[in-house]
Amino acid sequence: MKSTKHFDVVIVGAGFAGMYMLHKSRELGLTARVYEAGGGVGGTWYWNRYPGARCDIESMQYSYSFSEELQQEWDWSERYAAQPELLSYANHVADRFGLRSDIQFDTRIDRAEFDGSRGIWRVATSVGDAVTARFVILATGVLSSAQLPMIKGIDSFAGDIYHTARWPHEPVDFTGRRVGLIGTGSSGVQATPVIAGQADHLTVFQRTANFSLPARNAKLTDQQRQEIRSNYPEIRRFAREQSRTGVYVPLPDRGALDDSEQTRRAKYEAQWERGGLGFLSLYNDLLRNRASNDTAAEFVREKIAEIVEDERTAKLLQPTTHPLGAKRICVDTDYFATFNRPNVSLVDIRANPIEEIGPDGVRTTEGDHKIDVLVFATGFDAITGSVLKIDIRGRDGQRLQEKWADGPRTYLGLMSAGFPNLFIITGPGSPAGLTNAIVSIEQHVEWIGDCLSHLKAHDITTIEAGREAEDEWVALVNEVASKTLYPLADSWFMGANIPGKPRVFLPFVESVARYRQICLDVAEQGYRGFVTNGARQVRKAAAT
Numbered sequence: 001m002k003s004t005k006h007f008d009v010v011i012v013g014a015g016f017a018g019m020y021m022l023h024k025s026r027e028l029g030l031t032a033r034v035y036e037a038g039g040g041v042g043g044t045w046y047w048n049r050y051p052g053a054r055c056d057i058e059s060m061q062y063s064y065s066f067s068e069e070l071q072q073e074w075d076w077s078e079r080y081a082a083q084p085e086l087l088s089y090a091n092h093v094a095d096r097f098g099l100r101s102d103i104q105f106d107t108r109i110d111r112a113e114f115d116g117s118r119g120i121w122r123v124a125t126s127v128g129d130a131v132t133a134r135f136v137i138l139a140t141g142v143l144s145s146a147q148l149p150m151i152k153g154i155d156s157f158a159g160d161i162y163h164t165a166r167w168p169h170e171p172v173d174f175t176g177r178r179v180g181l182i183g184t185g186s187s188g189v190q191a192t193p194v195i196a197g198q199a200d201h202l203t204v205f206q207r208t209a210n211f212s213l214p215a216r217n218a219k220l221t222d223q224q225r226q227e228i229r230s231n232y233p234e235i236r237r238f239a240r241e242q243s244r245t246g247v248y249v250p251l252p253d254r255g256a257l258d259d260s261e262q263t264r265r266a267k268y269e270a271q272w273e274r275g276g277l278g279f280l281s282l283y284n285d286l287l288r289n290r291a292s293n294d295t296a297a298e299f300v301r302e303k304i305a306e307i308v309e310d311e312r313t314a315k316l317l318q319p320t321t322h323p324l325g326a327k328r329i330c331v332d333t334d335y336f337a338t339f340n341r342p343n344v345s346l347v348d349i350r351a352n353p354i355e356e357i358g359p360d361g362v363r364t365t366e367g368d369h370k371i372d373v374l375v376f377a378t379g380f381d382a383i384t385g386s387v388l389k390i391d392i393r394g395r396d397g398q399r400l401q402e403k404w405a406d407g408p409r410t411y412l413g414l415m416s417a418g419f420p421n422l423f424i425i426t427g428p429g430s431p432a433g434l435t436n437a438i439v440s441i442e443q444h445v446e447w448i449g450d451c452l453s454h455l456k457a458h459d460i461t462t463i464e465a466g467r468e469a470e471d472e473w474v475a476l477v478n479e480v481a482s483k484t485l486y487p488l489a490d491s492w493f494m495g496a497n498i499p500g501k502p503r504v505f506l507p508f509v510e511s512v513a514r515y516r517q518i519c520l521d522v523a524e525q526g527y528r529g530f531v532t533n534g535a536r537q538v539r540k541a542a543a544t
């Protein structure tokens with residue numbers, strides 16, 4: 001009979017979360033196997049190879065801090081690294097820590113079922129492996145389940161169709177082609193200027209105008225790198241223990257309306273010139289007070305009007321449907337200026353929706369657009385999408401899909417009641433999605449690592465979220481979100497971008513620092529709110 005392999009830990013995904021979780025598991029002396037659907041490491045940066053893809057958080061902060069040697073030896077070339085460099089970094093980490101020997105690529109986890117009698121998970125893969133594990137750790141990513149809208153006639157399109165999050169490994173040449181791009185979130189906003197520079201014509205189909213800020217990307221000098229490196233202890237400490245979003249930026253001490261209009265404007269101007277997401281950190285109430293938010297939103301709308309020459313196009317590009325930041329702000333290089341090019345046009349599909357796609361283009365209610373290549377930058381089934389693609393069955397065969405039918409339920413975003421020994425890195429109900437992803441990943445991996453050590457030290461076999469603690473946490477996540485402007489936007493934070501997805505605010509809108517402290521306190525208080533079972537109890541349950 002074929003024997004089933006057993007691991008202490010099965011990790012799903014070899015992005016930045018899965019790689020660090022593997023490293024941590026080994027440090028703890030655990031046997032671990034990572035399963036990765038892609039052909040290489042890097043997660044987001046493996047899949048999102050579209051032209052213009054780059055980080056929107058400065059690379060020297062969007063990088064691992066767990067190894068001093070690693071952060072001292074890696075040279076980031078630009079303020080915001082482009083996708084190829086981020087992928088090289090992921091590969092470097094995999095090689096440096098010898099991770100590949102425990103990663104199985106081109107393999108999805110299809111199913112994971114908890115066997116309560118033995119206190120283990122039975123895991124089935126897309127290539128027919130069946131393994132068991134004490135712990136399953138989902139490192140499936142916040143933005144990994146790409147969504148391609150089922151627009152009528154899409155299958156009849158005669159040209160090539162690409163999705164930004166499933167971009168081919170070979171370069172795509174748009175020379176001489178008429179390209180249609182659907183979607184104006186971060187991906188579309190980054191891809192637009194690059195595709196426009198190559199294509200014969202680019203038509204951007206916009207449903208919702210988005211706020212975008214200039215990146216002001218630049219090469220990093222040796223001196224800049226050295227300054228940051230020598231300040232790393234403080235930068236990393238601040239990001240973890242004091243920051244709102246896991247980024248080293250000064251914390252605002254006042255609301256936007258506490259400053260005179262002149263002072264406020266000067267701050268907005270200076271930040272616009274500095275570039276990047278720091279805009280939201282200028283004041284402490286931009287995401288809480290609509291009047292404050294309006295001042296910033298109006299400033300950005302004015303900038304768009306200054307940049308875009310055609311008045312009608314400028315008007316269409318000015319976001320009016322949601323407060324600034326309630327959808328994730330984009331960070332761009334020449335996005336708005338691209339619409340001044342003679343080979344670029346903007347189509348308003350909010351006013352004139354797409355009716356269907358035909359062999360040679362897109363028909364909106366306003367008319368036909370001839371297209372040779374279609375690029376979908378239509379985003380992701382975020383935060384829960386990749387978790388729920390797996391058929392996960394917990395205690396008594398309960399399916400996670402059923403449990404989460406009306407929205408995800410977790411305690412701390414880390415575990416869900418009824419699913420013992422199943423951890424989620426950057427899960428729903430944690431601040432992930434709103435934060436510097438690597439800071440959130442490291443915090444979760446380290447918390448889970450400490451938890452696994454605790455279980456071992458105390459001869460505990462299973463741990464799971466308690467129902468009461470979970471109910472309280474879900475209520476808190478909702479309560480905190482309701483005090484902000486976030487719910488005012490139809491965003492992926494709300495599940496609003498996926499037809500039929502429950503509208504629930506998915507992340508915990510608290511600062512990275514406060515959330516981390518809550519998680520630490522819970523652990524310190526003997527994993528308050530979690531339910532644990534000793535080895536003896538599990539054996540007894542099995543015998544009855």
Ligand code: NAP
Nearest residue numbers: 054055056149183184185186187188207208328377378379
């Ligand atoms: P997104 O923000 O969800 O944007 C998707 C776009 O597609 C939106 O403009 C959306 O319009 C449009 N869309 C979706 N379905 C459509 C349909 N059926 N018909 C027409 N338009 C449709 O996705 P994303 O741009 O891939 O970005 C997702 C997140 O990934 C970002 O918010 C960010 O956190 C991350 N990201 C970061 C970077 C970076 O700079 N490092 C780059 C890319 C992505 P509506 O707004 O009307 O729904």
